[in-house]
Amino acid sequence: MTVEFSELEKARYKKLLFLKDQGMELYPRKTKRTHLSSQAISEFEQSEEDGDVHVEVAGRLQSIRSMGxxxxxxxxxxxxxxxLFLRRDELGDEVFGxxxxxxDLGDFIQxxxxxxxxxxxxxxLRVEQFTILAKSITPLPAGKEEIIDGERIVHSAFTNPEARYRQRYADLAVNHDIREIFWTRSRIMRALREFLDEHGFIEVETPILQPLYGGAAAKPFTTHHQQxxxxxxxxISFELYLKRLIVGGFERVYEIGRDFRNEGVSxxxxxxxxxLEFYIAYADYEEVMMLTExxxxxxxxxxxxxxQLQYQGESIDLTPPWRRLDLRAALQKYAKIDIADFPTYASxxxxxxxxxDTLAPESTRGKLIEALLSKYVEPACIQPTIIYDYPRDISPLAKSKVDDPETVERFEVFVGGMELCNAFTELNDPVDQEQRFQEMRKDYDADDKERHPMDEDxxxxxxxxxxPNGGFGMGIDRLTMLFTDQSTIREVILFPHLRSKGGGEDK
RNA sequence: GGCCCGCUAGCUCAAUUGGCAGAGCAACUGACUCUUAAUCAGUAGGUUAUAGGUUCGAGUCCUAUGCGGGUCACCA
Structure with a gap:
C-alpha cells in the first residue's frame, strides 16, 4: 500500500476484512437491479399493498439509523x-450482524x-437479502441533511470550493444539486446541436493542434511535436478553419469544442x-442575429x-426579439460619450x-471603445441585448459597412451582465483581408506576445x-452559467483548472 | 502580475488583550423493534498550511513560501 490509511480508514478497512471473512465478495462483477429507487416507490404507490411489489435495488448508503x-x-x-428497513428477527442474527x-456510509449496496x-x-424497502457492491474506505465528506417544509437543508455540507473542485467526485457524490448543473449543461449541448442540425448545418471537427493560431486576440498555449x-x-478559436470549409463548398458548418487561451483566470x-461557432454562406450579420435569438x-x-429564467436575482427573458442597440448609441447611453464626436485616438x-475616468492606456481608438464597452455597457445589459456595428480596427475578420469603412458589421450579445456571443458578416475579400492582417501586425509588433501571425494559407x-457568409461564436460555459444561475464559470466546468499543489513554478 | 481576505479534527466552524486548542456532525464502545439531523451514555481524534522570527508564553503578533477566495490589470 502506497498510501497510509487514516484512523477512520483503518476502521473501515477492518470492516472490509470482516465482510471478506464472512464470505462476501467485496467487489462483485454483476449487479442485479430491477428498479431504480424512484421506480420502486411509484410502483408501490400504484397498489399500496404491503408485500405486492418485490424489487432489487442498488445504490450508495447515504444514511444509517441503527436502533438495536x-x-x-x-x-x-x-x-x-x-x-431500507432491516429487522434482526427477519434476517437472523448473522445476516443482520x-x-x-x-x-458504512458511502458503501454501494444491493x-x-x-x-x-x-x-x-x-x-x-423491507430488506430480505443484501450484498455489498463496493466498499468505501475513505469516508465521504458528507454533511447531514434534513427536510423542513419540503426544503432540503444540509448541515456541515462539503462547501470548501478548492476541495470541491479538486475532488469533484466527492463533490458530486455528496452535493447532488451539482449533478443537476451538468444535466442542464448536457441538455443545452443537445438542444444546440438539434437546432443547428434542423437548420441544415453539418457538424465538423477542425484541428486543435495548429501550426498557426488565429481567429481571436489571445495568447496561445504552445506545445511541440517530437517526431x-x-x-x-x-x-484559440475555430474561425479560420471553419471558413476554409465555406470556401470548400459547405454552406452551413458548425463546431462545438474546446478553445485554449493562455490568459488570466477569473x-x-x-x-x-x-x-460553439457556426458559419452560414450567403448570410450577413442581420440573418445571424435572427438565428441567434x-x-x-x-x-x-x-x-x-x-x-424566462432567474440569474443572480434578476429575471431574464430570452424570448425574441431582443433589444438591439448600435454601439455608438449604447456608449452614448451608458458611457455618456458620443464616439462620433471623437474620431481619433487622441481626442x-x-x-x-x-x-x-481611469481606463488603462490602450494602443488604438478601437481598443479604447472596447474598454468603454466592457466597463459601462456590458454590466448594464441584464436582459439580452444585441450591440452592433463595431470599430474596424478591433475586428480584422469582419466586413465593413457599405457606407462607413471604419465600422464593421459585427455584433455581440450581452446578457446577465456578461458577453455571450460575438458574430459578424465575414470579410471575404482576400486583398482587404491581407491588408487587415498587415495592420494588425503593425499594431501588435510592439508587444511580441500578442503579435498576430499572418495566415498565408x-x-x-x-x-x-x-x-459571402455570416459567422458566430458563443461560450457554452457562460450560457450554462446563465441557465443554471451560477456566478462562476468553475461551477459549470466539471474539472476547472486549479494550480497544482506544490507546483506552479515555471521550470 | 498588484492589492485585500482566508487556511484550526474526516466535514462545517469556534477559541476574549498573546495565557491549558473546543463544539456539532462523521468515527469507535455500549443501550434501544417504526427511525428519518433518531435519541441516550461513554471513548478517541490536532506538528492550528509550511518555514523562520518576536515573547516567559503564539492558532492569535512579524517575515517568507504554498494553496485558495475576492478584486483590479490582462483578455480585437
Whole structure:
C-alpha cells in the first residue's frame, strides 16, 4: 500500500476484512437491479399493498439509523433515494450482524425485498437479502441533511470550493444539486446541436493542434511535436478553419469544442473553455442575429422548459426579439460619450480622461471603445441585448459597412451582465483581408506576445473565392452559467483548472 | 502580475488583550423493534498550511513560501 490509511480508514478497512471473512465478495462483477429507487416507490404507490411489489435495488448508503434490533438506512441512486428497513428477527442474527458490523456510509449496496409503508409514512424497502457492491474506505465528506417544509437543508455540507473542485467526485457524490448543473449543461449541448442540425448545418471537427493560431486576440498555449520537430499551438478559436470549409463548398458548418487561451483566470474565464461557432454562406450579420435569438431561446426551452429564467436575482427573458442597440448609441447611453464626436485616438482618450475616468492606456481608438464597452455597457445589459456595428480596427475578420469603412458589421450579445456571443458578416475579400492582417501586425509588433501571425494559407483559401457568409461564436460555459444561475464559470466546468499543489513554478 | 481576505479534527466552524486548542456532525464502545439531523451514555481524534522570527508564553503578533477566495490589470 502506497498510501497510509487514516484512523477512520483503518476502521473501515477492518470492516472490509470482516465482510471478506464472512464470505462476501467485496467487489462483485454483476449487479442485479430491477428498479431504480424512484421506480420502486411509484410502483408501490400504484397498489399500496404491503408485500405486492418485490424489487432489487442498488445504490450508495447515504444514511444509517441503527436502533438495536432494527435499522433504517437510505440508499441513493442517480435519481433518488429509498429507505431500507432491516429487522434482526427477519434476517437472523448473522445476516443482520453483517450489516451492523460491516457496512458504512458511502458503501454501494444491493438489496432486495418487498415495498411497504412505515408507520411514519415513508415508502420503504423491507430488506430480505443484501450484498455489498463496493466498499468505501475513505469516508465521504458528507454533511447531514434534513427536510423542513419540503426544503432540503444540509448541515456541515462539503462547501470548501478548492476541495470541491479538486475532488469533484466527492463533490458530486455528496452535493447532488451539482449533478443537476451538468444535466442542464448536457441538455443545452443537445438542444444546440438539434437546432443547428434542423437548420441544415453539418457538424465538423477542425484541428486543435495548429501550426498557426488565429481567429481571436489571445495568447496561445504552445506545445511541440517530437517526431516532426515542430512547434504547435492549441487553438484559440475555430474561425479560420471553419471558413476554409465555406470556401470548400459547405454552406452551413458548425463546431462545438474546446478553445485554449493562455490568459488570466477569473469568474468568467477558464484557460480551456467550450465554444460553439457556426458559419452560414450567403448570410450577413442581420440573418445571424435572427438565428441567434431563435437558437438561444430554443436551447432555453429545451434545457429549462422556459425562455424566462432567474440569474443572480434578476429575471431574464430570452424570448425574441431582443433589444438591439448600435454601439455608438449604447456608449452614448451608458458611457455618456458620443464616439462620433471623437474620431481619433487622441481626442477620445482626452474626453475619457476629462470625464475623470481611469481606463488603462490602450494602443488604438478601437481598443479604447472596447474598454468603454466592457466597463459601462456590458454590466448594464441584464436582459439580452444585441450591440452592433463595431470599430474596424478591433475586428480584422469582419466586413465593413457599405457606407462607413471604419465600422464593421459585427455584433455581440450581452446578457446577465456578461458577453455571450460575438458574430459578424465575414470579410471575404482576400486583398482587404491581407491588408487587415498587415495592420494588425503593425499594431501588435510592439508587444511580441500578442503579435498576430499572418495566415498565408487562409489568404490563399480566400483567393480561391469565399462566398459571402455570416459567422458566430458563443461560450457554452457562460450560457450554462446563465441557465443554471451560477456566478462562476468553475461551477459549470466539471474539472476547472486549479494550480497544482506544490507546483506552479515555471521550470 | 498588484492589492485585500482566508487556511484550526474526516466535514462545517469556534477559541476574549498573546495565557491549558473546543463544539456539532462523521468515527469507535455500549443501550434501544417504526427511525428519518433518531435519541441516550461513554471513548478517541490536532506538528492550528509550511518555514523562520518576536515573547516567559503564539492558532492569535512579524517575515517568507504554498494553496485558495475576492478584486483590479490582462483578455480585437
Amino acid at each position: 434490533k432494527i435499522v433504517f438506512a437510505h440508499i441513493e441512486d442517480e435519481r433518488g433515494k429509498l429507505q 453483517l450489516f451492523i458490523n460491516g457496512f 438489496a432486495s425485498g418487498v415495498m411497504f409503508r412505515t408507520r411514519a409514512g415513508e415508502i420503504s 516532426l520537430r515542430q512547434d504547435l499551438y492549441l487553438r 469568474f468568467k474565464h477558464n484557460p480551456e473553455f467550450t465554444q 431563435q437558437m438561444v431561446a430554443f436551447a432555453a426551452a429545451k434545457a429549462l422548459g422556459s425562455t 477620445l482618450e482626452e474626453i475619457i480622461r476629462d470625464q475623470g 487562409y489568404l490563399r483559401a480566400m483567393r480561391y473565392g469565399m462566398p
